[in-house]
Amino acid sequence: MRKQLLSFLAPLLAGILLLGLWSCVHRRLSPEKQYLVPSPGDVVAAFIENRSTLALGALITAAGAAAGLTAAVVLGYVLALGLAFSKITRAALYPYLMVLQMTPIIVFAPILVLVIDASLLRVAIITFLICFFPLVVNTTQGLLSVDSQLLDFFRLSRASRRDEFLRLRMPAAQPYFFTGLRIAATLAPIGAIVGDYTAGNAQGGVGGLGFQIVLTSSRFQMPQLYATAITGCALGFVFVAVVLALQWLALHRWHDSYDRAR
Amino acid sequence: MPPPSPLVAGHAVSKRYGDGPLILRDLAFSAQPGDFVTLIGPSGCGKSTLLRLIAGLSPLSSGQLEIAGRPPGKSAAEVAFVFQEPALLPWLDVARNVELPLLLRRAPAPRRNESRVRALDLVRLSEKSAAYPRELSGGQKMRVSLARALTLSPSLILLDEPFGALDELSRQRLNEELLAIHAREKWTAFFVTHSVAEAVFLSNRILILAANPGRFHAEVTVDLPFPRTAETRLSTEYQRVVAEVTRLLHSAEAAAA
Numbered sequence: 001m002r003k004q005l006l007s008f009l010a011p012l013l014a015g016i017l018l019l020g021l022w023s024c025v026h027r028r029l030s031p032e033k034q035y036l037v038p039s040p041g042d043v044v045a046a047f048i049e050n051r052s053t054l055a056l057g058a059l060i061t062a063a064g065a066a067a068g069l070t071a072a073v074v075l076g077y078v079l080a081l082g083l084a085f086s087k088i089t090r091a092a093l094y095p096y097l098m099v100l101q102m103t104p105i106i107v108f109a110p111i112l113v114l115v116i117d118a119s120l121l122r123v124a125i126i127t128f129l130i131c132f133f134p135l136v137v138n139t140t141q142g143l144l145s146v147d148s149q150l151l152d153f154f155r156l157s158r159a160s161r162r163d164e165f166l167r168l169r170m171p172a173a174q175p176y177f178f179t180g181l182r183i184a185a186t187l188a189p190i191g192a193i194v195g196d197y198t199a200g201n202a203q204g205g206v207g208g209l210g211f212q213i214v215l216t217s218s219r220f221q222m223p224q225l226y227a228t229a230i231t232g233c234a235l236g237f238v239f240v241a242v243v244l245a246l247q248w249l250a251l252h253r254w255h256d257s258y259d260r261a262r
Numbered sequence: 263m264p265p266p267s268p269l270v271a272g273h274a275v276s277k278r279y280g281d282g283p284l285i286l287r288d289l290a291f292s293a294q295p296g297d298f299v300t301l302i303g304p305s306g307c308g309k310s311t312l313l314r315l316i317a318g319l320s321p322l323s324s325g326q327l328e329i330a331g332r333p334p335g336k337s338a339a340e341v342a343f344v345f346q347e348p349a350l351l352p353w354l355d356v357a358r359n360v361e362l363p364l365l366l367r368r369a370p371a372p373r374r375n376e377s378r379v380r381a382l383d384l385v386r387l388s389e390k391s392a393a394y395p396r397e398l399s400g401g402q403k404m405r406v407s408l409a410r411a412l413t414l415s416p417s418l419i420l421l422d423e424p425f426g427a428l429d430e431l432s433r434q435r436l437n438e439e440l441l442a443i444h445a446r447e448k449w450t451a452f453f454v455t456h457s458v459a460e461a462v463f464l465s466n467r468i469l470i471l472a473a474n475p476g477r478f479h480a481e482v483t484v485d486l487p488f489p490r491t492a493e494t495r496l497s498t499e500y501q502r503v504v505a506e507v508t509r510l511l512h513s514a515e516a517a518a519a
Contacts, residue, residue, distance in 0.1 A: 149349040
């Protein structure tokens, strides 16, 4: 009971301390620089004042992030299956996957702006490019890391290649897939905000969070900029929470990481 | 009456991996239906490799090996393998783990159910059929693994040190259960172990191997009467055979050095 209280109070106390530190920094700055770090009160006021703009922006960004992430999951899984299925596809495609990962995604933004009209689609594509790699790499790793005795058992049972994937490799890869998905889910809102920032616009209203960052920073509306950043952070927590819930559903019955006896 | 044709017959069986050293050299052996053959010998003598050859998991380098008259892996006889680890699928419950070999053979549901019930009954784990592997003890997992091997009603079971990780009492209990099942089902067994006591208790024949390269050093026929029970381990005849196999194991080690 005391332990529980402590684990609840400790982060609360740390939060209050950080808020105190924040307003301390605000008050210590010289008047001409004070706008750079607005007081917590000003940020809260900006939150309340712009709540509908922020909420709509969060929804638009969430839509772009969700679309990009979903596409990355589907195509990433299919590619991982292909990579795991044969050494030749692995040898042929892996280098180019690395190239994609090493490329700064920003360079795609101007091209996308020229080629695609819909802002949401551009954002989704940028999110997709950012989320794709961790999903492919982790899932492929999982599909290949199957216990050799289990593979022997499937061979002895004269299992087809299809059964080997459906009944052995794919279930065994689930924990790895979810590791990739957790990383991708953290990246997705960031990817969508970067997409918004570089390739978004206010088509049909206020625009996503990234677009709002462009606007508020160019107008030096610092409290609103901070409020936008905090909204983006909250969005990230929502994405990760959804993935953790899905992971629990898929793994809690059998995976050791959910074994309460351990 | 002519002797029955052997279920497993090996002639001049040799094995090396790639350009590596010879693992097994010129093995000649056979097993009749119902034989319980134990392979025992120092580490690295190729016992497990020999099981993999018989299972068809690994090809011979030279020689001939036949299971019911056909090469390993092509034989019509059902062959089951029990690994050192239980090798269960952790995401399937006990019932579905036990059914899996039949599912992979596309056996119809009624046949799967019937075999599963029979196999779980044989290892006395029927009440655990809805449990997941992580909820079982080491001994229970091994019994599920055994049940899975039994679902196909195999004529040959290859067991690669299946009880090595268990405590002594669990191991003795499982030895007794294994023999009871063997008495009912009459499959042929090739059993790898490091334990002389286990080898003598289970087998009617013990093949002692020497290492570098792996080869047969001696064969001991165990004439202890069946059914064998916990009492058997107290008999002077049992103790005598254990002493003899131990002596031969020592001389096998000396032969390799």
